[in-house]
Amino acid sequence: MTALLSILVLVFIFVAIWQMVKIFDLTQSKTAESNSQVANDQDNKINGYLMLGFLIFIYVITIMCFVMFGDFPLMSNSASEHGPGIDNLMIISMIVIFFVQTVTQFLLHYFAFKYRGEKGKKALFYADNNKLEAIWTIIPVIVLAGLIIQGLFTWTTIMNVSTENDPLVIELYAQQFNWKARYGGEDNTLGKANVRLIDIDRANILGLDESDPNAQDDVITAELHLPVGRPVLFKMRSQDVLHSAYMPHFRAQMNCVPGMITQFGFTPTVTTVDMRETPEMIDKVQNINEIRIEKSKALVAKGEEGLERYEFDYLLLCNKICGKSHYNMQMKIIVETQEEYDAWMETQKAFKDSLN
Amino acid sequence: MSAHVEAHANDDHGHHHKETFVTKYIFSQDHKMIAKQYLVTGTIMGVIGVMMSLMMRMQIAWPEQPNVIFQALLGKWAPEGVMDADIYLALVTIHGTIMVFFVLTAGLSGTFSNLLIPLQIGARDMASGFLNMVSYWLFFISSVIMVLSFFVEAGPAAAGWTIYPPLSALPMAQGGSGAGMTMWLASMAIFIASSLLGSLNYIVTVINLRTKGMSMTRLPLTIWAFFVTAIIGVISFPVLLSAALLLIMDRSFGTSFFLSDIFIQGDVLHYQGGSPVLFEHLFTVLRTSVSLYCIITCIRYYF
Numbered sequence: 001m002t003a004l005l006s007i008l009v010l011v012f013i014f015v016a017i018w019q020m021v022k023i024f025d026l027t028q029s030k031t032a033e034s035n036s037q038v039a040n041d042q043d044n045k046i047n048g049y050l051m052l053g054f055l056i057f058i059y060v061i062t063i064m065c066f067v068m069f070g071d072f073p074l075m076s077n078s079a080s081e082h083g084p085g086i087d088n089l090m091i092i093s094m095i096v097i098f099f100v101q102t103v104t105q106f107l108l109h110y111f112a113f114k115y116r117g118e119k120g121k122k123a124l125f126y127a128d129n130n131k132l133e134a135i136w137t138i139i140p141v142i143v144l145a146g147l148i149i150q151g152l153f154t155w156t157t158i159m160n161v162s163t164e165n166d167p168l169v170i171e172l173y174a175q176q177f178n179w180k181a182r183y184g185g186e187d188n189t190l191g192k193a194n195v196r197l198i199d200i201d202r203a204n205i206l207g208l209d210e211s212d213p214n215a216q217d218d219v220i221t222a223e224l225h226l227p228v229g230r231p232v233l234f235k236m237r238s239q240d241v242l243h244s245a246y247m248p249h250f251r252a253q254m255n256c257v258p259g260m261i262t263q264f265g266f267t268p269t270v271t272t273v274d275m276r277e278t279p280e281m282i283d284k285v286q287n288i289n290e291i292r293i294e295k296s297k298a299l300v301a302k303g304e305e306g307l308e309r310y311e312f313d314y315l316l317l318c319n320k321i322c323g324k325s326h327y328n329m330q331m332k333i334i335v336e337t338q339e340e341y342d343a344w345m346e347t348q349k350a351f352k353d354s355l356n
Numbered sequence: 357m358s359a360h361v362e363a364h365a366n367d368d369h370g371h372h373h374k375e376t377f378v379t380k381y382i383f384s385q386d387h388k389m390i391a392k393q394y395l396v397t398g399t400i401m402g403v404i405g406v407m408m409s410l411m412m413r414m415q416i417a418w419p420e421q422p423n424v425i426f427q428a429l430l431g432k433w434a435p436e437g438v439m440d441a442d443i444y445l446a447l448v449t450i451h452g453t454i455m456v457f458f459v460l461t462a463g464l465s466g467t468f469s470n471l472l473i474p475l476q477i478g479a480r481d482m483a484s485g486f487l488n489m490v491s492y493w494l495f496f497i498s499s500v501i502m503v504l505s506f507f508v509e510a511g512p513a514a515a516g517w518t519i520y521p522p523l524s525a526l527p528m529a530q531g532g533s534g535a536g537m538t539m540w541l542a543s544m545a546i547f548i549a550s551s552l553l554g555s556l557n558y559i560v561t562v563i564n565l566r567t568k569g570m571s572m573t574r575l576p577l578t579i580w581a582f583f584v585t586a587i588i589g590v591i592s593f594p595v596l597l598s599a600a601l602l603l604i605m606d607r608s609f610g611t612s613f614f615l616s617d618i619f620i621q622g623d624v625l626h627y628q629g630g631s632p633v634l635f636e637h638l639f640t641v642l643r644t645s646v647s648l649y650c651i652i653t654c655i656r657y658y659f
Contacts, residue, residue: 003428176529176620195619207619240620241523242632257632258522259616321448321516322523323530324441 041119048116055109059102071280079275079314079335080250081267085154087251092150096143161265167231170224172316173206174236174243174256176323179316179331182206183219185350191215195239195258203356207239210355218351224316224333226268227341233265246319247333249275253319268335275335276312285312383493385485390492391471397492398463401499405454408447415439433511445514446532452517453540454502457547460650461589462495462554469558469582476576478567483560487553494550498543505539513540518643521614521635525606528621538607541600548597551589558586585652592645599638606630 039047078087161167171182171190184190191214198207208215226232236245238256245264246253254264275281288310296306314333318326336344384390411430414423422437433443470488474481482488505512514532515524519540527534562575562583575583602613606627614635615627 003424007425007428195617196624198619198624200622240618241526241529242520258618259629259631260633320520321445324445326445327441 039117041117044117048113051109051112051116055105058105062098062102077275077278077280078249078251079268079270080252081269082154082158083251083269085157089147089151089154093147096147158266159264161233161263163233165231167233167265168227169233169235170226171206172224172234172236172245172256174238174245174318174322174329176240177318177325177329178222179224179245179318179329180206181221181224181331182208183221183345183348184214185217185219187214187217189214190235191218191351193237198239201356203354208351216350216352219345219348220351220354221348222331224331225341225344226333226335227338228268228271228335230338231265231267234263236262236264241322242320243318243322243329244320246317247314248317249314255320271335271337272312272314272333273336275314281312285310383489385481385489387470387474387482387485387488390488391467393492394463394466394470394495397496397499398459398467401454401458401502402463404503405451405459408451408454411439412444412447412451415444442511442514442531445516445530446512446536449514449516449519449532450502450506450512453513453544456517456646456650457544458495458499458502460653461551461646462547464653465582465585465589465649466492466495466554469554469586472578473558473561473582474565476579477562477565477570479561479565482557483565484557487557491550491553491557494546494553498547498550501539501543501546505536505543508534508536508539510534510536512536518636518639519603520639521603521606521632522618525603525615526618526620526625538604541604541607544600545597545604548593548600551593555586555589555593558582559590562586581652585649588645588649588652592642592649595638596642599635599642602638603635 076087078084166188169184169188169190171193173180173182182190182193191212192209193207193215194209195207197209198204204210206220208218234245234254236254236256238258240258242258243256244253245256250266250268252264252266254262256262276285292307292310300306314335316331316333318329320326322329380386381389384393407429411426414425420438423434423439424437426434426439427437430439430443433440433446470482473479510527510531512532513519513524513536514530515537519537523529524533524537527537562579566572566575602611605611606613606615610626612627612630614632615625615630618625618627
């Protein structure tokens with residue numbers, strides 16, 4: 001309450017000063033010419049040059065952003081087979097957008113400057129020019145149609161999941177606020193499941209049908225391990241609200257909808273270990289760790305524990321607002337060689353053995 | 357004839373009956389006064405919306421740091437000045453709702469359509485001054501309900517401005533999905549009624565009340581833009597109303613339009629057979645039209 005009152009007092013002081021400045025302004029006698037509300041040539045000239053100034057400001061800001069933040073790691077180092085297709089679309093769209101933006105902003109501001117008001121200058125009555133209109137309609141139509149067609153082809157390649165190349169079937173199970181993964185086990189077939197079959201006392205947390213023979217060897221884990229180079233087919237379920245399985249490094253995202261099963265398939269191409277050793281990732285991790293060391297110093301000075309060192313890992317994130325801890329709903333993804341994957345799978349418990 | 361109209365154009369608006377303070381400034385049926393009312397209400401809502409986005413940005417810039425402004429404005433939602441995760445989502449939600457519906461849709465369209473349509477087509481006023489008044493006051497009531505929902509004990513609606521069920525339908529999924537969401541839905545239902553009355557009025561005015569010689573092809577581009585946005589509004593807002601009504605049914609009367617197979621907080625709920633995707637589709641109709649609506653709104657300022 002005190003804070004609210006102090007802020008109100010500050011606001012009122014500001015209003016009071018503003019009013020006083022206005023009164024002071026009114027007391028200053030000015031010549032009728034400069035006090036007139038009608039814009040004269042001088043005013044128009046100032047505004048014209050301000051327009052040009054603003055144009056330069058936009059360009060400078062754009063260039064600065066490119067220099068300082070222009071490195072887009074999420075547009076170049078995808079870790080899945082279909083990733084480069086999406087990156088390409090993104091890069092082409094960006095180039096088109098920036099080209100058009102640069103040209104149109106120049107025209108907009110330059111014309112505002114060139115045709116600024118001047119005494120005696122009259123506007124030209126110019127009804128229309130069909131040729132010009134045709135040009136500026138047809139060019140965007142062709143460019144946009146090109147983008148859409150390329151997008152459509154990319155979309156169908158990504159979403160057309162085939163089961164012919166023996167994909168690894170994994171269920172991603174979403175709940176407020178964590179993820180579980182379920183592997184099909186030796187038969188690579190997921191057992192039937194429904195939230196109505198959830199039995200917390202028996203530790204059947206995903207609601208698997210205990211009588212289904214396919215469910216017996218299913219493996220439920222809290223970490224997602226994927227063998228590199230093998231197609232994966234994700235079947236997604238949610239137990240409570242909408243979630244969205246988002247795997248940014250693999251350029252993959254799909255909603256998890258309670259009451260239905262959605263799917264997404266991709267092939268991971270880079271193992272976690274290899275990804276950690278790419279130059280851009282080394283840079284990024286080093287940068288994060290430098291910031292963490294700085295922050296740790298401040299924390300240690302206050303007598304608290306310092307931050308841990310950051311190490312890169314692929315992540316599965318939730319990308320649809322799902323409640324209070326949505327921001328922290330994630331699961332680690334580890335892409336590894338087939339041997340490492342097999343060794344890890346050996347250590348996991350099958351569903352039938354995990355029941356109480 | 358047209359010279360005659362021009363000569364008397366200025367008189368037209370001075371021919372009103374003797375008006376009391378109430379009929380002139382509060383329950384006014386004059387399009388200019390209603391435009392001003394829309395402008396003031398829309399601006400106030402805009403200030404509230406921008407303040408919310410400022411608080412969101414402050415939280416992002418200094419995550420989990422105490423801030424005296426949070427303490428002052430958020431009260432119990434910022435214990436010791438640190439913003440609570442729930443209220444962050446509520447800010448996102450209400451900011452989105454206010455900016456999209458109350459500022460861009462109602463504030464801009466309500467203000468400028470009301471002000472400019474009669475002036476630019478040479479009409480004395482809107483086709484129905486009374487409906488126009490009702491439209492504004494419904495907008496006002498919906499604004500008041502939306503603002504009141506900030507003060508609900510479990511917090512305002514916090515499921516994102518798209519209020520996708522089941523998150524928005526289940527109070528156990530999120531505090532804001534209780535009374536806060538009920539008020540959000542009530543406010544939006546009233547808002548849609550207001551928007552429809554307004555849009556129908558704009559359409560009828562443009563079609564019927566043009567002055568002599570003002571053919572549709574001679575309409576200023578501004579009016580064409582208002583006309584088209586009004587038509588888009590009439591097409592898309594009823595879809596949102598139906599989505600909102602079905603959601604109200606799911607929330608309060610136990611139907612399963614959008615809900616199915618839900619296990620939450622240790623219990624399986626009775627809902628069976630609905631689909632949240634249906635709501636996404638219904639909402640997509642609205643959000644696509646609203647984007648169009650906003651684009652046309654912006655473009656017309658160039659004309």
